Amino acid sequence: xxxxxxxxxxxxxxxxxxxxxxxxxxxxxxxxxxxxxxxxxxxxxxxxxxxxxxxxxxxxxxxxxxxxxxxxxxxxxxxxxxxxxxxxxxxxxxxxxxxxxxxxxxxxxxxxxxxxxxxxxxxxxxxxxxxxxxxxxxxxxxxxxxxxxxxxxxxxxxxxxxxxxxxxxxxxxxxxxxxxxxxxxxxxxxxxxxxxxxxxxxxxxxxxxxxxxxxxxxxxxxxxxxxxxxxxxxxxxxxxxxxxxxxxxxxxxxxxxxxxxxxxxxxxxxxxxxxxxxxxxxxxxxxxxxxxxxxxxxxxxxxxxxxxxxxxxxxxxxxxxxxxxxxxxxxxxxxxxxxxxxxxxxxxxxxxxxxxxxxxxxxxxxxxxxxxxxxxxxxxxxxxxxxxxxxxxxxxxxxxxxxxxxxxxxxxxxxxxxxxxxxxxxxxxxxxxxxxxxxxxxxxxxxxxxxxxxxxxxxx
Amino acid sequence: xxxxxxxxxxxxxxxxxxxxxxxxxxxxxxxxxxxxxxxxxxxxxxxxxxxxxxxxxxxxxxxxxxxxxxxxxxxxxxxxxxxxxxxxxxxxxxxxxxxxxxxxxxxxxxxxxxxxxxxxxxxxxxxxxxxxxxxxxxxxxxxxxxxxxxxxxxxxxxxxxxxxxxxxxxxxxxxxxxxxxxxxxxxxxxxxxxxxxxxxxxxxxxxxxxxxxxxxxxxxxxxxxxxxxxxxxxxxxxxxxxxxxxxxxxxxxxxxxxxxxxxxxxxxxxxxxxxxxxxxxxxxxxxxxxxxxxxxxxxxxxxxxxxxxxxxxxxxxxxxxxxxxxxxxxxxxxxxxxxxxxxxxxxxxxxxxxxxxxxxxxxxxxxxxxxxxxxxxxxxxxxxxxxxxxxxxxxxxxxxxxxxxxxxxxxxxxxxxxxxxxxxxxxxxxxxxxxxxxxxxxxxxxxxxxxxxxxxxxxxxxxxxxxxxxxx
Numbered sequence: 001x002x003x004x005x006x007x008x009x010x011x012x013x014x015x016x017x018x019x020x021x022x023x024x025x026x027x028x029x030x031x032x033x034x035x036x037x038x039x040x041x042x043x044x045x046x047x048x049x050x051x052x053x054x055x056x057x058x059x060x061x062x063x064x065x066x067x068x069x070x071x072x073x074x075x076x077x078x079x080x081x082x083x084x085x086x087x088x089x090x091x092x093x094x095x096x097x098x099x100x101x102x103x104x105x106x107x108x109x110x111x112x113x114x115x116x117x118x119x120x121x122x123x124x125x126x127x128x129x130x131x132x133x134x135x136x137x138x139x140x141x142x143x144x145x146x147x148x149x150x151x152x153x154x155x156x157x158x159x160x161x162x163x164x165x166x167x168x169x170x171x172x173x174x175x176x177x178x179x180x181x182x183x184x185x186x187x188x189x190x191x192x193x194x195x196x197x198x199x200x201x202x203x204x205x206x207x208x209x210x211x212x213x214x215x216x217x218x219x220x221x222x223x224x225x226x227x228x229x230x231x232x233x234x235x236x237x238x239x240x241x242x243x244x245x246x247x248x249x250x251x252x253x254x255x256x257x258x259x260x261x262x263x264x265x266x267x268x269x270x271x272x273x274x275x276x277x278x279x280x281x282x283x284x285x286x287x288x289x290x291x292x293x294x295x296x297x298x299x300x301x302x303x304x305x306x307x308x309x310x311x312x313x314x315x316x317x318x319x320x321x322x323x324x325x326x327x328x329x330x331x332x333x334x335x336x337x338x339x340x341x342x343x344x345x346x347x348x349x350x351x352x353x354x355x356x357x358x359x360x361x362x363x364x365x366x367x368x369x370x371x372x373x374x375x376x377x378x379x380x381x382x383x384x385x386x387x388x389x390x391x392x393x394x395x396x397x398x399x400x401x402x403x404x405x406x407x408x409x410x411x412x413x414x415x416x417x418x419x420x421x422x423x424x425x426x427x428x429x430x431x432x433x434x435x436x437x438x439x440x441x442x443x444x445x446x447x448x449x450x451x452x453x454x455x456x457x458x459x460x
Numbered sequence: 461x462x463x464x465x466x467x468x469x470x471x472x473x474x475x476x477x478x479x480x481x482x483x484x485x486x487x488x489x490x491x492x493x494x495x496x497x498x499x500x501x502x503x504x505x506x507x508x509x510x511x512x513x514x515x516x517x518x519x520x521x522x523x524x525x526x527x528x529x530x531x532x533x534x535x536x537x538x539x540x541x542x543x544x545x546x547x548x549x550x551x552x553x554x555x556x557x558x559x560x561x562x563x564x565x566x567x568x569x570x571x572x573x574x575x576x577x578x579x580x581x582x583x584x585x586x587x588x589x590x591x592x593x594x595x596x597x598x599x600x601x602x603x604x605x606x607x608x609x610x611x612x613x614x615x616x617x618x619x620x621x622x623x624x625x626x627x628x629x630x631x632x633x634x635x636x637x638x639x640x641x642x643x644x645x646x647x648x649x650x651x652x653x654x655x656x657x658x659x660x661x662x663x664x665x666x667x668x669x670x671x672x673x674x675x676x677x678x679x680x681x682x683x684x685x686x687x688x689x690x691x692x693x694x695x696x697x698x699x700x701x702x703x704x705x706x707x708x709x710x711x712x713x714x715x716x717x718x719x720x721x722x723x724x725x726x727x728x729x730x731x732x733x734x735x736x737x738x739x740x741x742x743x744x745x746x747x748x749x750x751x752x753x754x755x756x757x758x759x760x761x762x763x764x765x766x767x768x769x770x771x772x773x774x775x776x777x778x779x780x781x782x783x784x785x786x787x788x789x790x791x792x793x794x795x796x797x798x799x800x801x802x803x804x805x806x807x808x809x810x811x812x813x814x815x816x817x818x819x820x821x822x823x824x825x826x827x828x829x830x831x832x833x834x835x836x837x838x839x840x841x842x843x844x845x846x847x848x849x850x851x852x853x854x855x856x857x858x859x860x861x862x863x864x865x866x867x868x869x870x871x872x873x874x875x876x877x878x879x880x881x882x883x884x885x886x887x888x889x890x891x892x893x894x895x896x897x898x899x900x901x902x903x904x905x906x907x908x909x910x911x912x913x914x915x916x917x918x919x920x921x922x923x924x925x926x927x928x929x930x931x932x
Contacts, residue, residue: 031718038725049735056741063748084737099582102554102574108737116560121568121575123736125811126551127818127842129574131724132582138721146713150706241702246478246602249709253598258489260583261590265496268577275507276571277558281515281536284560288533292523350578363580370579377578 003173007181015189021151025193028147032139032197036204039094039135043205046089046105053084053106061413074401074408075321078111083394083416085109085387090374090423092212094205095198096137096366098375101129107387111398113328114391115283115335118384119276136201137369140220141362142256144194145227149248151186152231154241155179156457161241166459175457179235187228194220212372215430219372222437223365229444236451238458259360263353271349279338286334290327302326305333309403322402329395343381350377354429361440368433374423383421390419462625462633469607469637474644479603483645486591486599490649493588497546498656508538508557516889524878527863527870528789534562535859537852537890539569542839544672547653548589550840553581559849561856561890563793563863566800568736569849588653589834592646592680593827594716597687600642601708604691607634608929609701617931631692631926638688646684650677671897676837679911683830686915693922696929715825723821723828727814739803747796760795761788783874786867793864797857804853808846815842822910829910836904839894843903847895855890862887 015021060082068076085107093100104122132138156179159165169175198220202213234247290298295315303310315323332339357363370376397417401408473479515536522530538558545552556569574581584590608631611617620630654673691708698704734742749756765784769775777784822829835841866883867874 034722038729041729045732049738052735052738056737059741059745098579099574102572104736106735106737108740119570119575120736121556121570121572123568123733123739123807124554125728125733125814125842126554126845127811127815128724128728129554130551131721131818134721134725142717154702242605242705245702245705245709249598253595257584257594258586260580261586264577264580264583265586267580268500273576275511276576277511277536277538280560280570281511281518284533285518288529291525291529346576349576353578353580363583366579366583375579 004177004181004184007173007178008185011182011185015185024147024150025189028139028143029193029197031143032136032193033200035134035136035139036095036197036201039097039133039201040205042097042101042133042135043089043091043094046100050086050088050105053086057083065410065413068408071407071409073321074398074406074412075324077408078321078325078398078402080110081416082108082110083418085383085390085419086421087380087383088420088422090425091205091207092216092373092425093375093423094373095135095201095207095216096369096373096375097133097135098137098370098373099377099380100375101133103380107384109387109391109394111325111328111394113283113287113331114388115332115339116280118387119280136197137366137373139197140194140223141366141369144190144224145252145256145362147193148186148190148224148227148231149245149252151190152183152228152235153245153248155182155186155231155235157235157239157241157244160238160460165457169457169459176452179232179452179457183228183232187225190224190228191221194224211427212425212430215427215434216369216372219365219368219430219434219437222434222441223361226361226437226441226444229441229448232448233444233451236448236455238455255360256362260363263356263359263363267349267352267356271345271352273345273349274338274342276342279335279342282338283331283335287328287331290324290330293327295323298323298327298330301330305329306399309399312403325395325398325402343384346377347381354432357433358436358440361437364433364436364440368430368437371426371429371433374425376426376429378426378429379423382424386421387419390417393417462629462636465620465625465630465633466636466640469634470640473603473638473641479641482599482602483641486595487645487649489586489595490588490591490646491652493586493591494546494649494653494656497549497587501541501546504557505541508540511536511558512538512890519887519889520885522881522884524881525884526875526878527786527866527883528563530884531563531860531863534560534856535890536560537848537855537892539845539848540892540894542844542894543657543669544676544838545840546657547587547676548834548838548840549585549587550589550835550838551842551845552840553585555845559852561852561859563789563860564796565740566797566804566853566856569852588649589831589838591649593683593830593834596642596646596684597712597716597827599645600638600684600687601691601705601712603641604634604638604688605695605705605708606701607631607638607692608696608926609698609704612931613701621931626927627696627929627931628923628927631696631923635685635688635692638692639685642684642688646680650680668897672837672839675897676834679830679833679837679908682911682915683826686826686911686918689915689918689922693918693926696926715827719821719825720818720828720831723818724814727817730817731810731813733807733810733814739807743796743800743803746799747792757792757795760791764788764791778872781871782868783870783872786864786870786874790861790864790868793857793860797853800853804849811842819906822907823913826911826914829907829914831907833904833907833911836900836907837897839900841900843900844894847899848892851892852890859887 064077064080067080087105089100089105101124104120106122107118108120109117156165159168168178195217198217202216207213230251231248234244237247239247299315312322353363354367357367367376394417397415400406401412519533519535522533525533536558539555541552553573556572558571559569560567608617611620617630621627657669657673694707695704698707747757750760764787765777768780768782768784768787769777772780774780818828819832822832832841836843866879870877870879
């Protein structure tokens with residue numbers, strides 16, 4: 001054990017002498033801090049944007065109060081009044097932005113049919129979204145493996161190439177101790193860096209202190225350990241430094257770049273998503289056919305869904321709002337199966353990736369980080385469901401005015417329901433990812449140890 | 461002598477088993493990416509054509525309706541994929557594919573591929589451009605890192621120079637040899653892509669496509685050439701093969717992974733934009749109260765009415781030969797569309813400012829020069845997307861205004877009447893013509909310049925550096 005610590009401390013001296021490696025660690029620290037800065041400012045910007053929405057609604061109400069000074073028909077208000085379903089980020093989102101830049105964080109809603117409002121996109125710069133987010137999760141998932149590769153590609157090979165390994169192994173130390181000490185020193189440097197960045201990120205983003213702190217740290221540790229496991233396996237193959245570097249980078253390329261992009265193709269082919277646009281087209285057709293159908297037919301179909309309004313007087317006028325909103329809702333009803341199928345297929349696609357991400361710990365780590373932060377597809381689907389329920393509550397609020405012919409007064413604006421939704425972490429996904437990562441780590445070290453036993457370290 | 465060095469490098473590269481494995485891998489990925497790109501291109505194109513056909517038919521087969529009802533019924537514009545986008549999907553996966561066109565408002569382009577997949581897509585898409593831009597440079601690095609260091613380590617460089625060649629000639633010979641090897645890997649895939657492009661019946665194999673493809677190939681030619689030269693220069697300047705390899709890989713990581721993301725993110729932080737909700741509210745407000753608070757809508761409507769009454773020499777709306785509501789609607793649409801255009805232009809100007817940082821970074825980083833060039837030629841960059849949005853808005857505006865005119869011509873009391881079903885067949889449907897090469901070329905001058913500058917500087921300065929490098 002003493003030998004281990006001697007070797008460990010000499011690795012430390014060696015490391016401090018190698019200016020390049022120290023510089024590399026400092027660089028990574030700087031990129032990590034930039035990642036945290038970018039993530040927190042991005043989430044702060046989104047929060048500010050969301051904070052302006054109530055103001056927009058308030059201005060809209062002001063305008064309506066001028067337009068309708070006295071008690072008004074609720075149908076007019078429902079038509080001109082806009083409100084928002086908002087998706088607030090969890091503080092963790094700052095560390096792993098996930099799809100928060102791709103999916104809109106709010107939905108603008110009127111009392112009209114839901115389905116042609118629910119999928120509206122926000123303003124985005126596609127070039128920026130294509131380039132992706134430079135957040136802490138990116139630094140951990142993409143760049144940390146590269147640091148690990150840079151630190152350990154010549155773990156033994158450089159000693160061998162410089163002829164030191166012969167001298168070292170002539171001392172009363174076993175090769176396992178040498179490899180163990182070298183690896184342990186590098187692991188402590190990298191984990192120190194990764195954990196320090198994570199803690200800084202958590203403090204900066206002011207995350208709540210719950211189980212997710214532990215989960216994030218364990219995920220980070222396991223992911224780094226996995227890459228050290230890969231380095232161990234490559235070391236155990238005992239090739240030259242150049243071959244090691246190429247092999248390790250090849251593994252990085254395969255796991256971080258190739259497998260995800262190929263998996264993406266495979267999943268898209270295996271789980272085709274019905275075109276979302278189809279349901280909006282069909283809904284438009286239904287709604288506009290409402291104008292041309294006999295009013296009694298529309299109302300009877302509506303009353304079958306809402307028998308509580310059945311006793312309202314039959315419609316003789318050319319136009320009344322309750323008839324208008326009835327066929328708006330029937331339009332949504334007509335495409336309800338398609339809408340459910342669309343969301344279901346998206347979820348299935350995500351689930352398939354979850355099953356297959358054992359193939360690449362990088363995908364696994366990324367989706368686990370996203371799951372902890374509540375920034376991936378399932379959270380967005382949850383938000384859409386929540387927005388749909390909000391739309392239901394809006395209809396429930398307006399229907400008594402419309403069907404009982406109650407006048408809408410200025411005081412009623414304040415009684416209108418409002419919406420708020422905050423991302424919930426997908427803890428199940430994150431813990432599942434953790435277990436899978438643990439398996440990958442175990443497999444790598446078992447392979448490395450097996451290889452070392454099979455072919456003992458040769459000093460030359 | 462230079463030729464025989466080139467010949468030697470070429471032949472020994474082909475004999476190298478590692479190169480063989482790697483190049484077969486890259487070639488396989490390229491061919492697969494071409495085929496997959498074509499398959500997904502076809503699926504998307506067919507889906508969109510079918511959907512466009514459906515909505516066009518629906519529009520033409522409407523029953524008798526009031527024109528303003530038709531304006532609210534509206535239509536959809538689907539963005540067709542450009543032919544070369546099967547090689548480089550650019551930003552296509554992150555932009556929407558369909559926009560709903562209706563009266564009074566400009567809707568967002570919805571349903572992007574990115575919204576329909578999880579965060580997996582963010583790791584990058586397997587396209588031909590992806591392989592050419594990121595993986596081929598890696599192949600080149602593995603090929604060239606030992607160009608000089610190995611000769612030096614084995615002592616053959618001295619022998620070579622004793623034959624009477626200069627270092628510069630050795631370098632050119634090596635560059636030429638490696639370039640041939642790279643061409644051998646890349647050409648079959650590009651040939652397949654070209655064959656698919658020009659034989660597929662769905663592509664109009666016009667001059668434009670040929671020119672785009674030619675520039676595409678030339679652009680990548682220069683890109684690979686400058687990376688070969690750069691790798692050889694680094695190899696000459698580094699003491700050992702290991703150092704050369706690590707340096708080159710460091711450049712690759714910095715240029716292909718870190719810088720593009722950092723510049724894009726920095727640009728977005730520096731030039732913030734507003735949300736669509738905010739923008740729509742501002743457009744609405746300015747349309748209501750007039751730009752800068754001058755002539756609000758009520759006042760404009762009243763003035764229009766007064767002017768019409770005076771023009772036709774009548775005293776009440778009932779006596780007008782035109783529908784006042786229709787004309788007021790047309791005036792309102794004209795005004796709000798003008799306001800919208802101002803905001804839309806400002807938004808895009810901000811996006812362009814955000815992207816400019818990345819464009820200029822092309823001068824520092826060849827990857828950020830080939831990327832915009834490639835997607836610009838493929839018709840899948842931001843500018844082409846904006847072009848589509850503009851075309852859809854122009855169509856929407858013209859359609860709504862024609863419908864408003866139809867309403868105006870119906871005269872007073874139009875609300876009680878409808879227009880015949882045959883009316884809708886006479887209105888044009890949405891067709892989109894992607895812009896020609898000469899439209900996009902001016903925007904691609906910067907990346908072209910950057911690539912040529914890199915190639916020129918490396919050939920001149922880099923080779924000068926090599927000629928001064930120590931031999932032993």
